[in-house]
Amino acid sequence: MNVTEVSSLYPAERLEAARRATEDAGLDALLVTPGADLRYLTGYQALPLERLTCLVVPAGGEPFLVVPALEKPAAAASPAGALGIGITGFDETDDPYALIARRLPVGTRLFAVDNHMWAEKLLAFQAALPGAQAGLAGDVLSVLRMRKSPAEVAALRRAGAAIDRVHRRIGEWLRPGRTEREVAKDIADAILDAGHACVDFVIVASGPNGASPHHEVSDRVIRTGDPVVVDIGGTTADGYCSDSTRTYAVGEPPAAFRELYEVLLHAQTAQTRAVRPGITAEELDAVGRDIITEAGYGQHFIHRTGHGIGLETHEEPYIVAGSKRALEPGMAFSVEPGIYLPGTFGARIEDIAVCTETGGERLNLTGRDLVVLPG
Ligand code: ZN
Ligand code: ZN
Numbered sequence: 001m002n003v004t005e006v007s008s009l010y011p012a013e014r015l016e017a018a019r020r021a022t023e024d025a026g027l028d029a030l031l032v033t034p035g036a037d038l039r040y041l042t043g044y045q046a047l048p049l050e051r052l053t054c055l056v057v058p059a060g061g062e063p064f065l066v067v068p069a070l071e072k073p074a075a076a077a078s079p080a081g082a083l084g085i086g087i088t089g090f091d092e093t094d095d096p097y098a099l100i101a102r103r104l105p106v107g108t109r110l111f112a113v114d115n116h117m118w119a120e121k122l123l124a125f126q127a128a129l130p131g132a133q134a135g136l137a138g139d140v141l142s143v144l145r146m147r148k149s150p151a152e153v154a155a156l157r158r159a160g161a162a163i164d165r166v167h168r169r170i171g172e173w174l175r176p177g178r179t180e181r182e183v184a185k186d187i188a189d190a191i192l193d194a195g196h197a198c199v200d201f202v203i204v205a206s207g208p209n210g211a212s213p214h215h216e217v218s219d220r221v222i223r224t225g226d227p228v229v230v231d232i233g234g235t236t237a238d239g240y241c242s243d244s245t246r247t248y249a250v251g252e253p254p255a256a257f258r259e260l261y262e263v264l265l266h267a268q269t270a271q272t273r274a275v276r277p278g279i280t281a282e283e284l285d286a287v288g289r290d291i292i293t294e295a296g297y298g299q300h301f302i303h304r305t306g307h308g309i310g311l312e313t314h315e316e317p318y319i320v321a322g323s324k325r326a327l328e329p330g331m332a333f334s335v336e337p338g339i340y341l342p343g344t345f346g347a348r349i350e351d352i353a354v355c356t357e358t359g360g361e362r363l364n365l366t367g368r369d370l371v372v373l374p375g
Pocket of ligand 2: 243307334336350
């Protein structure tokens, strides 16, 4: 990535937006340790370690970053260094929690920590700030992170194209006589070759294993006629995630599977077409669920339709019954209905979609018709 791409993916305005949101939420400060929130706000990809690294966003002051002295050069060299925020290094014998507590506004009563902060760090902050209450920063930050900028959508589009390249090659590896684990290893290598910096997950669920939505891999040997659910994803170097599922058949599958697959394809296609500003998450969920239910498979679609995606594979907005959240341009999420017949087989089709000003854009563009590989 060049400098322009970094500054458009991680613009300095985000810190001010987070400060304003902190103020509006009635919080005194946000405390953000390494993870997707820190990367979103500063571009700094730090490892979560026992030593504290923490971005502090006071509601009424300048944000600053506190890092172990030995990591100060890395922090300064990251995109965070270009944001012009103060970076304070602390020595091995310093207490960074007390240091942050001293720099927070006098009378701090309510602070919020990132949702994935380690419990030991939260407890240390609570001890350093007696009398102050802790809340979750996710309530403030997820609202910002949910609405992707054009640069973020472009990053997700690149991630989508990368995982599509892997799906197009599945026939090279998915054959009768190989185990799920063997196939998954080849896929993992290809995920890296296709332009991801890391592999997040590889699900190869053959035959009856396909009926378990989060089956990963096993030593089951793939047989002729097996439907195989392949759900794969990785993270690209700029931090954005891919996630796409296709269900393949290795040789001609049972007729009952083809019937099920046609229903699923109809549901998933209808849902991706229904993406538009203003539709609520529960309405979008129902578009596919109703089709699957009318075909008699309702009790076998056992999970929500999808999850938001960005710097994390699973984030807001969740496309789930009961969510009245209206979709807005820039929201990116998976559309992944599935039908699972316990002990028999299952199928899932998953694309990442982005809500645009006028409708939706799919970021995964491999074919959705059942691919029957040589058996
Ligand atoms: Zn997936
Ligand atoms: Zn997914």
